[in-house]
Amino acid sequence: MKVKLWGVRGSIPTTGPDTEKYGGNTTCASVAYDDHLLVLDGGTGIRRCGGAYPASKRIDILLTHLHLDHIQGLGFFSPLFDPSKEIHIWGPASSSQSLFSRISRYLSPPLFPVLLRDVPCKLELHEVSNSVFDIGPFRIQSSYIIHPGPTVGYRIMRENFVFTFIPDHEPALGSHGMIQNPKWVSGYDLAEGADILLHDAQYTSEEYPMRRGWGHSSIDDAGLFASITSAKHTLFTHHDPSHSDTFLEEMLAAFKLSSDVSVELAMEGFEIDLT
């Protein structure tokens, strides 16, 4: 299966010369195998993804949560407006409102001119929680993770390969940080032994205390999570909008001085074939 990253920026699209290398689009990734296509999150990166797989008649969009930086690009995903396409949107169940109702708060006037119910494709919505389900050749596990509002991470499996997608996550929330026992680590089941783990590492350890509870990780906590879960290779993502390419590389270099976790910075356009 081919994994491609279309957006790795957190919070808000950030374009400019300072973010050119790692990219300014907000969260989106794709996982493709033959004509089967999963799109993970609908940040602004999803716009370019929309035209990249014309042969896929069915597309499944898996949303981790509905913060704006993860759905902002949905209305610009061209297959939604193609009547020949079958689009399935999967997202976390809430205890109060349906997924349709919550997505429609964005995809409706005055924020957007087209109602979700009026998009021309064949659209179906699915609510997930702590679930295991199959889409084409993929087996997918979703679990609620620590992040404000209903939020899941996804573990995507095909044959023996595992790609874990947890772009927004604060497993260290608490007075003493992460409890270093797998049974007590949010998201552990999703990431255990993953071939590729894409994980939130928005802040430096110096920035994190002022942003505790916002739902994101410091680079050191992200590294600890990768270590506890024995992920084989980790991509740090959800880059802070205020962090330039240079700053991100300095963050990573400082992290590597004290860790031997196999890790690199997620970069827009990064592609890997897990076969």
Next chain:
Amino acid sequence: MAAHEIEIILNRQLADCLSIPVFITDTVGNLIFYNEPAEELLGKRFEDTGEMPVEEWSTVFKPLDNDDNPMAPEELPLVKTLSDQYPYHKSFQIVSLKGKKQPISATSYPIISRSGNFVGAVAIFWKQKLK
């Protein structure tokens, strides 16, 4: 190894911040976490014991009603919560490890996950102010 649901993990993280004794159990009453103030009541350290089966930890306390009569387990808030998944509160006495009677209040509540499932229970002990 399967991790606990995040609702359980977040309850532990909260308990870790509090200065009052907090006990967290699974759905059948096995003790899966107790915080530092609870360690004083139990006379055991979580680091040493880890999780404790219900048969083991439930015998540590000797609850008495306010007339010094032994209380049946089913009268205790946590046992009631585990039985019907509702919150309870009750004032009673416990006999400390040193044999001293201590008036306390206990509040218990079920942890109902975002999915609507009963995933565990919490008991909080409040020391009553001696009049």
